C-alpha cells in the first residue's frame with residue numbers, strides 16, 4: 055500500500071464525512087423509555103472486560119491510518135487523545151511498514167504518545183504469522199486486528215482477487231501471536247455465518263464493521279474515475295450485522311464488537327444493547343482531530359462518556375452487560391431485515 059494511497063484514504067474519507075456518514079439504521083432502533091426504571095447515575099460503570107484487560111470506556115478509536123508523514127501526524131493526534139481519555143485505539147494497516155520500513159515512525163508514534171494505553175496493531179488477512187508477530191512487537195500492541203476487505207479489493211483494478219487462503223492465514227496468525235486477535239470488516243458487515251467460521255479459527259473477537267459510515271467501495275472508486283462503484287451500498291450495517299450475528303456469538307462464545315457509521319453516543323448505546331461488547335468509531339473521530347486537533351477529540355470523548363453514563367442510568371443498566379436487557383423497538387429496514395433473516 056503506497057503512502058500516497060494512505061493519504062488519499064484520509065482525504066476521501068473526510069470528503070465523505072462532511073456528508074455526515076452516520077448509519078441510518080440506528081434510527082430504526084428505538085430505546086424504550088420506562089419512566090420508573092432509572093438508576094442513580096453515579097452507580098453506573100462504563101468499564102468493559104476485553105480479554106484479560108479492562109477498558110474504562112466501551113467505545114474505541116478504530117483502525118485507520120499510518121504509513122506516511124501526513125498520516126503519522128494524524129496518528130499522533132489520535133494517540134494524544136487516547137492517552138488523555140484512556141480510550142482504546144487501533145493502528146491503521148501496518149502492511150505499509152513491510153513494504154517500506156522507513157515509515158515505522160508513523161506507527162510507533164502510537165505507543166510513544168500513549169505508553170500505557172490499550173493499543174491494537176492492524177494487518178490484512180494476507181499477512182504471514184511472522185509479519186503479525188513483528189507488527190505486534192513494533193508498537194507493543196495489546197491486541198491485533200486482522201481486517202478482511204474483499205469488497206475493497208474487488209473495487210480496485212489492482213486489488214487482490216484471491217481470498218480462499220484468508221481463513222487459513224487467520225488461523226495461523228491467531229496461533230502465532232501472543233495477544234488476542236480481532237477479525238474485522240472495513241465497512242461491509244458480518245453475518246452469523248462469518249462468526250461461526252471465525253469461531254473455529256481461534257480468534258478472540260469479531261468487529262462487524264458494518265456499512266452506512268465510511269464507504270471503501272466509494273473511496274476506492276473515487277480515487278480512479280469519480281464514478282460510483284457498482285458495489286456502493288454492498289453489505290450490512292452494524293445494526294443488521296449485530297442482529298444477524300448475535301445468535302452465533304452466543305452459541306460459539308465468540309464476542310462481538312461493533313462499528314460502522316457510529317457517530318453519536320446514542321449509536322454506541324444501541325450497539326451495546328444489541329450485544330456488542332464495545333463499539334468502534336473511525337471516520338467520525340478522524341474528522342474531529344483533522345479539523346480541530348486532539349483537544350477537540352478529548353472533549354468529544356468526554357462528552358460521549360457522560361452522555362452514555364446518563365443514558366445507561368435512564369434504562370436502568372448499571373453496567374454494559376446489563377444493557378443487553380434493554381427493551382428495543384425495531385422498525386423500517388432493520389425490522390424487515392430481521393424478519394427476512396428469520397430472527398426474532
Ligand code: FNR
Nearest residue numbers: 067117118146147201240263267268314315336337
Ligand atoms: C479505515 N478503516 C480501516 N480499517 C482497517 O482495518 N485497516 C485500515 O487500514 C483502515 N483504514 C481506514 C482509513 C480511513 C481513513 C478510515 C476512515 C477508515 C476502516 C475502519 O476501521 C472502519 O471499519 C470503517 O471506517 C467503518 O467505521 P466508520 O468510519 O464508519 O466509523
